[in-house]
Every structure is written in C-alpha cells, then in structure tokens.
Amino acid sequence: xxxxxxxxxxxxxxxxxxxxxxxxxxxxxxxxxxxxxxxxxxxxxxxxxxxxxxxxxxxxxxxxxxxxxxxxxxxxxxxxxxxxxxxxxxxxxxxxxxxxxxxxxxxxxxxxxxxxxxxxxxxxxxxxxxxxxxxxxxxxxxxxxxxxxxxxxxxxxxxxxxxxxxxxxxxxxxxxxxxxxxxxxxxxxxxxxxxxxxxxxxxxxxxxxxxxxxxxxxxxxx
Numbered sequence: 001x002x003x004x005x006x007x008x009x010x011x012x013x014x015x016x017x018x019x020x021x022x023x024x025x026x027x028x029x030x031x032x033x034x035x036x037x038x039x040x041x042x043x044x045x046x047x048x049x050x051x052x053x054x055x056x057x058x059x060x061x062x063x064x065x066x067x068x069x070x071x072x073x074x075x076x077x078x079x080x081x082x083x084x085x086x087x088x089x090x091x092x093x094x095x096x097x098x099x100x101x102x103x104x105x106x107x108x109x110x111x112x113x114x115x116x117x118x119x120x121x122x123x124x125x126x127x128x129x130x131x132x133x134x135x136x137x138x139x140x141x142x143x144x145x146x147x148x149x150x151x152x153x154x155x156x157x158x159x160x161x162x163x164x165x166x167x168x169x170x171x172x173x174x175x176x177x178x179x180x181x182x183x184x185x186x187x188x189x190x191x192x193x194x195x196x197x198x199x200x201x202x203x204x205x206x207x208x209x210x211x212x213x214x215x216x217x218x219x220x221x222x
Contacts, residue, residue: 004032004041010178017141023093023116030096037074037100047080048134048165050202050216060085067130068155070117075101077132078110086130091115117151118144128155131162138166138179145186153194156221161199164190168203168215182215190219197222 009029016025033039067086069078074097078090088110092098101112115121117136137148156162167181174181190196196219205211 013139013178022140022144026092027094027096030094030100033096033100035100035103037104040074040097040100042135043074043076045074045076047076050165051077051132051134051163052080054163054218055080055084065129066127067132068124068128070131070133070152071136072101072112073097075105075108075110075112077134078112079105079108081130081132082109089113089124089128091120093117117148120151125154126157128157129160131155131160132165133162134165135167135179137164138181141180146189149189150194153190153196153221156196158221160221162190162196162219162221164215164217164219166215168213181213184215187215187217190217194219196220 012025012028016022029042030040037043038045063085065086067081067088069081069088069090072078072090072092075090078088078101082088090101090110090112092101092112092114093116095114098112098114101108101110131152133152137145137152140148152162152164164187166187167179168187169177169181169183171183171185191198199218199220201218202216203213204216205213
C-alpha cells in the first residue's frame with residue numbers, strides 16, 4: 001500500500017486538469033491501494049447515512065426499479081441500494097475500482113462495470129428511477145462540471161430522483177481548492193438549467209476535525 005500524500009495528490013490532479021485530462025488520474029488512487037479496498041483514502045467503508053435515511057423513508061415497493069451509482073468507488077452505496085430492492089448499476093472510470101468492488105462483494109447482485117460519465121451507453125439515457133451522485137462533480141474542473149451535471153440529469157426517467165452529495169462552499173471562496181466544493185448557485189443548476197424539482201436540500205457540517213461543510217440535495221424529474 002502506498003501512503004497517501006495530500007500535497008502530491010493535489011499536484012497530480014491539477015496537472016491532469018491543466019492537460020485537459022480531468023479523469024486520467026482516478027485509477028492511480030485505486031492502484032495505490034494494491035488490492036486493499038480499505039486503503040483507498042476517500043472510502044468511508046460504509047454507505048452514506050443520508051442515502052440510507054432517504055431509502056428508509058422512501059421504501060421501494062416495486063421489484064423492477066433501476067438505480068445507478070456515479071463513480072461507485074469501493075461499492076458501499078451501491079450495495080445499500082441493492083439491499084433496499086433496486087436493480088443497481090454501479091460504474092467507475094477506474095478498472096481497478098471495479099476490480100476492488102467485485103473482489104469485495106463476490107456474490108453481489110450489483111452490476112459493476114467500467115464506464116465514462118461523459119460517454120456512457122446510449123441506452124442509459126432517461127432509463128433510471130434513482131441516480132446517486134457522491135463527490136464526482138467536485139473533483140472536476142470548469143466545463144467538465146457542467147457536462148457531468150447534465151450527464152447525471154440525463155440518466156433520469158420521468159418521476160425519477162437524483163440524490164446529490166458533495167462538499168460545499170460559499171460563493172467566491174476556496175476557488176482554487178482541490179477538490180473544489182460546489183456552491184449553492186452551482187448545485188441549484190440542477191433546478192435552473194436541468195429543470196428538476198427540488199424535493200429537499202440539506203446544508204450540514206460533517207464530523208471531521210475540523211468539520212467540512214456539505215450539501216445533500218434531492219431532485220426529481222417531473
């Protein structure tokens with residue numbers, strides 16, 4: 001296992017971004033774990049409590065509802081969705097991440113696969129009842145953040161929900177940070193640009209020391 005160096009990590013990400021290759025560095029993070037999913041520095045190793053809370057309060061009463069997880073990492077959120085009865089597709093651009101998921105959950109019902117948010121299969125368009133996005137947009141630069149948001153919204157079928165979890169920041173602050181948290185104006189473009197309905201919106205500080213501000217938002221395609 002390669003020890004995580006936050007300074008080197010941010011330098012690497014910035015270099016890829018400056019070379020217009022915003023996702024080329026992802027696989028290296030998983031490769032550094034050397035087959036140990038516990039060694040992925042950003043993995044919580046448990047599903048988001050906000051996702052689980054929503055699933056508990058909004059039970060899935062049908063057996064054919066489809067969910068998709070953006071940038072699934074080591075699979076915690078995808079497995080939670082599967083447990084709550086969804087037919088789950090979980091993708092990541094990193095083959096190593098998908099290998100970690102398949103090794104971690106050898107008997108999983110989740111369909112883990114390698115795919116690109118900017119070039120996913122056409123049949124995915126408007127094909128999912130639930131989309132879960134956690135921390136993907138915030139690690140992308142400039143125009144790719146807009147493209148990612150639009151690609152995420154385009155996955156929704158009619159009446160479907162997208163749950164968006166991310167770090168947050170106030171307007172005009174932390175503008176050179178990696179990852180770059182979303183501000184309220186940016187996340188609101190799910191409403192103003194993609195024409196989704198806001199069902200709920202939570203701004204909160206996590207339990208790290210020091211704490212990190214976050215958004216957890218739920219939108220619906222009407």
